[in-house]
Amino acid sequence: IWVRCKDKLKESFNEKVFNVWIKPIMPLEVTDTYYKVAVKNDFFKTMLEENYAQVIEGVLAGIMSKNIKLIIETMDNGSSGSEAAEEMPAVPAKREQQQLFNENTSVQQPDESNLNPKYVFETFVIGNSNRFAHAAAQAVANDPAHAYNPLFLYGGVGLGKTHLMHAIGNRIKQNNPSMKVLYTSSEKFTNEIINSIQNKTTEAFRQKYRNIDCLIIDDIQFLKGKEQTQVEFFHTFNALKDADKQIIISSDRPPREIETLEDRLRSRFDQGLTADIQTPDLETRMAILRTKAASDNIVLPTEVITLLATNIATNIREIEGAYNKIVAYTSLMHMPITVETAQKVLSDMGNDIKTRTITYEGIIKVVADHYNVKQDELFNKKRTQNIAFPRQVAMYLCRELADLSYPRIGELFGGRDHTTVIHAYEKISNFKNSNLAFQNELQEIIEILRQ
Ligand code: ADP
Ligand code: MG
Secondary structure (H helix, E strand, O other): OHHHHHHHHHHHOOHHHHHHHHOOOEEEEEOOOEEEEEEOOHHHHHHHHHHOHHHHHHHHHHHHOOOOEEEEEEOOOOOOOOHHHHHOOOOOHHHHHHHHHHHHHHHOOOOOOOOOOOOOHHHOOOOOOOHHHHHHHHHHHHOOOOOOOOEEEEEOOOOOHHHHHHHHHHHHHHHOOOOOEEEEEHHHHHHHHHHHHHOOOHHHHHHHHHOOOEEEEEOHHHHOOOHHHHHHHHHHHHHHHHOOOEEEEEEOOOHHHOOOOOHHHHHHHOOOEEEEEOOOOHHHHHHHHHHHHHHOOOOOOHHHHHHHHHHOOOOHHHHHHHHHHHHHHHHHOOOOOOHHHHHHHHHHOOOOOOOOOOOHHHHHHHHHHHHOOOHHHHOOOOOOHHHHHHHHHHHHHHHHHOOOOHHHHHHHOOOOOHHHHHHHHHHHHHHHHHOHHHHHHHHHHHHHHHO
16 A cells, blocks of 8 residues: 555655655554554654645545545654665754754753743844834843733734743843743643642642742633633732732733633733734844844845745744745755745645745736726826825835835836835834724735735
8 A cells, every 4th residue: 555655645746855755654554544654753753744644645545445544653762773764864963953952941941930941032033013012021021020010912823922921031030040930821820720729739829829920921812711710810910919020921912802801800911011013024024034044054045035024924933934844855955945945845845835926016906906996096196095095005015025125116106206105114004003904904915916
C-alpha cells in the first residue's frame, strides 16, 4: 500500500518536496482505520502534520476506499535507524538549537512565574497599531502598581498581547528580582479554581494568588459564563488591588464587550487603563519581518518581505509562521531565499496564502466596482463626497497593499501632491480603527483583491 501511495504522492508534489518530505517516511503499521508511519524527529513530524498529512490521507483513502487516519510517530526515542532515515538531510543546527532552547525553557522553570524569556520589549517592534499599548506596558513595567492598575490590553488574535504581557513581567523581574510575578492563562486559572474546590484547597489557592506582586492573566474572555471563576477572580482582584499589587489583563475585546462578565468585574477593569492593539500597518509588518530575520541572522530580500507583508495583513503570528516555513525549507534544501522560492514554499506547503501580488490596476477596478463609480473618476479632479471617499480608500489600499510610495500614488491619481495622499491614508486608517462596519467593508474589498 505504501509503495502505491508513494507513487501517487510523487505525482502530486514536485520532486524536491517529495524527496525531502515524503520519501523518508517509514511505513510501520496499517489497520482499516489508521496508517502508522515514522519520521526521524519532531521537526519532520510537525512539518508533515501541518503541510502534507491531509494530502497523504486523501491518497490513502483513495487506495483503501475508506477514511484512513495518518498517525505520525518519531524515531527519536529508541527505534533503530533505517536506511530511509539515514538519507534524510540533517536538520539545520540553528533549528535544533532553537528546539532545545524551547524544550529547556519549558521544562526547567527557574521560578514559578511562567514567563517566557523570549518575549521581551527588546524584540517587540513598535508601530502605530501598538504604540499606545506598548507605552502603557512600559510604564507599568517600570513602575508596577503605580502607573496604571489594572492594565487592560485588548486586540485581535496574534497581534502581540501575550508578547507584551510577558515583556512587562520579564522587565519587572529584571528590575526587581525579589518581586513575585505570575503569568497565567484564564484557562489555567479556571482549572486551578475548579481543582481547589474539588480538593478542598481553596485556602491554599487564595494564599498563592494573594501573595503575588504582579498577576498577569491572559485572554480573560474565556472567563465568559464561568460564574464561580469570576467570583473567585473578583476576590483575588480586589485583594491584590487593595494591597497595591499590579494586575495585568488581556482580552480579545474591550471589557464592555465581554458578555456575561459580571458588571462589578467590568467596572473594576475600567478603573485602570485600557489600551488596544490594532492590526499592524504594512510598515510595521515589514519591520517585524526585518527584525526577525536580523535576529536569526537570515538574509531576507526586500521583495520577500514585501510578498509576505502584503499577503498576510492581519495576524503577526501567521506572518511569523510563513517566515519560519520559508526559512526551514530553504535551509533544508540549501537554497537561497528568493521571491520564487518563497512563493513556491507557500504554495507547495498547501498554505492558503495567495501569492498573487496586488496591483494598482486591481485596486482601482475593485474599488470602483465596490462603490459603483467609474474608474477614471478616481483619478480626475472631482471632489464630491461620493468620489472623494472611494478615491481615498483606493489611495490607502495602494499604500497598504501595493507597496507604492506616497509620491508615486499621487502621480498615479492624476498628479496629486503626496501630502494629499498622506492625508487620505491617515483619514482612512483612523476611520478604519474607529468604525467596525467600515473595517469589515475594507476587509471585504481586500479579500476580493486577493482572489
Ligand atoms: P496575541 O497574544 O495577541 O494573540 P502574541 O503575543 O502571541 O499575540 O503574538 C503572536 C506572535 O507575533 C508572537 O510570536 C509575537 O512574538 C509576535 N509579535 C506580535 N507583535 C509583535 C511585535 N510588535 N513585534 C515583534 N513580534 C511581535
Ligand atoms: Mg495571546
